Amino acid sequence: MILQENVLLAPLTTFHIGGSARIFIAARSEKDIEDAIVLARTRGLPLHVLGGGSNILVPDAGVDGVVLRIQLAGVAFQNDGADTLLVAGAGELWDTVVDAVGTRGMFGIENLAGIPGTVGGATVQNIGAYGAELADVFEYADTIDRTTGVHARIGKKDAALAYRTSFFKNNRNCIITAVALRFSSAGAPNISYPDLARARSAGEPLAAPADIARAVRAIRAKKFPRNDAEGTAGSFFKNPVVSRELADSLRARFPDLPTFPQEDGRVKLALAWLLDHALSLKGYAGGPVRLYEKQPLVVVARAGARAHDVEALARHIAERVQKELGIGIEREVELFG
Numbered sequence: 001m002i003l004q005e006n007v008l009l010a011p012l013t014t015f016h017i018g019g020s021a022r023i024f025i026a027a028r029s030e031k032d033i034e035d036a037i038v039l040a041r042t043r044g045l046p047l048h049v050l051g052g053g054s055n056i057l058v059p060d061a062g063v064d065g066v067v068l069r070i071q072l073a074g075v076a077f078q079n080d081g082a083d084t085l086l087v088a089g090a091g092e093l094w095d096t097v098v099d100a101v102g103t104r105g106m107f108g109i110e111n112l113a114g115i116p117g118t119v120g121g122a123t124v125q126n127i128g129a130y131g132a133e134l135a136d137v138f139e140y141a142d143t144i145d146r147t148t149g150v151h152a153r154i155g156k157k158d159a160a161l162a163y164r165t166s167f168f169k170n171n172r173n174c175i176i177t178a179v180a181l182r183f184s185s186a187g188a189p190n191i192s193y194p195d196l197a198r199a200r201s202a203g204e205p206l207a208a209p210a211d212i213a214r215a216v217r218a219i220r221a222k223k224f225p226r227n228d229a230e231g232t233a234g235s236f237f238k239n240p241v242v243s244r245e246l247a248d249s250l251r252a253r254f255p256d257l258p259t260f261p262q263e264d265g266r267v268k269l270a271l272a273w274l275l276d277h278a279l280s281l282k283g284y285a286g287g288p289v290r291l292y293e294k295q296p297l298v299v300v301a302r303a304g305a306r307a308h309d310v311e312a313l314a315r316h317i318a319e320r321v322q323k324e325l326g327i328g329i330e331r332e333v334e335l336f337g
């Protein structure tokens with residue numbers, strides 16, 4: 001285990017924002033994780049788990065504790081009857097895994113191409129895009145409990161993957177070390193999502209998983225800022241799920257509002273549409289941070305922006321949505337530490 005002190009976290013996040021970690025450990029093995037748990041306990045410091053830093057905002061003051069960056073690598077395939085199981089280290093880049101699966105001609109995660117971050121972070125968040133989510137293929141995750149050091153395998157049912165959440169998100173003691181995904185030989189393309197359907201109508205070949213992944217990456221390149229130029233953590237807020245009554249009253253005010261009925265009778269609303277058409281907030285800026293012109297759910301930070309600026313903008317947006325539309329919105333991006 002290699003331990004460093006006062007390591008600046010901003011370069012390890014896609015927001016490019018935030019102060020330093022008092023202690024920083026890059027874990028390349030389960031042993032590194034176990035040693036880090038013991039070290040944090042011995043020194044009486046909190047332990048914070050970092051993946052690819054693409055769904056977090058690090059405070060300007062940094063993190064007064066141990067930051068454990070999960071970098072366990074490796075991708076292996078196993079036959080399981082007619083299916084194939086993929087087992088990946090939690091620190092593998094998600095997009096590398098998408099390519100490894102696509103190269104084998106297996107369908108299931110090609111619509112999730114181009115999402116930054118690690119396999120562990122993707123599981124915590126149950127990433128989703130273009131009509132697919134990680135839950136569709138999730139089989140199990142291997143974990144270490146940060147308080148007891150106990151190893152456990154969490155299966156599909158207990159993992160409780162749901163819209164941008166999971167058991168792991170709500171049980172911070174679990175450190176994911178590896179994730180298994182199941183791919184069926186009967187897998188088929190899922191190109192019903194409007195952007196992909198349009199690409200097919202335009203004549204793009206979308207027969208193989210690698211074709212779809214390429215099309216998804218091209219679509220995403222037009223929707224997100226270039227991360228080397230500006231900082232972002234993708235969609236900052238979740239799409240709100242509201243009562244049918246509230247959805248009906250909003251539809252009466254805004255007949256074009258896209259709505260998605262949920263199994264429990266509630267209705268998911270397209271927050272980007274509301275920010276743009278109901279509140280005219282597309283491109284709205286607070287100092288060096290703004291809602292992205294091409295997708296207002298995305299908060300973008302110019303070089304030099306601070307976590308404080310992002311917090312101020314996010315609070316302002318949430319207040320406007322509450323006051324003018326009567327909707328309480330939740331953040332997708334997490335304040336780290």
Ligand SMILES: Cc1cc2nc3c(=O)[nH]c(=O)nc-3n(C[C@H](O)[C@H](O)[C@H](O)COP(=O)(O)OP(=O)(O)OC[C@H]3O[C@@H](n4cnc5c(N)ncnc54)[C@H](O)[C@@H]3O)c2cc1C
Pocket residue numbers: 014048049050051052053054055056070090091115116117118119120121122123124125126127128129168174175176177224227232233234235334
């Ligand atoms: C440009 C851009 C586009 C994006 N598009 C999408 C999208 O289309 N769909 C989508 O769902 N998300 C999207 N995201 C959000 C983000 O990429 C995902 O949530 C990603 O899976 C986060 O993974 P990470 O490794 O970066 O996690 P981090 O940001 O490092 O961590 C996120 C959380 O997971 C925890 N965590 C990370 N690794 C582990 C582990 N091994 N064990 C336990 N806990 C862990 C951390 O403690 C933290 O709480 C986007 C982000 C960006 C910047």
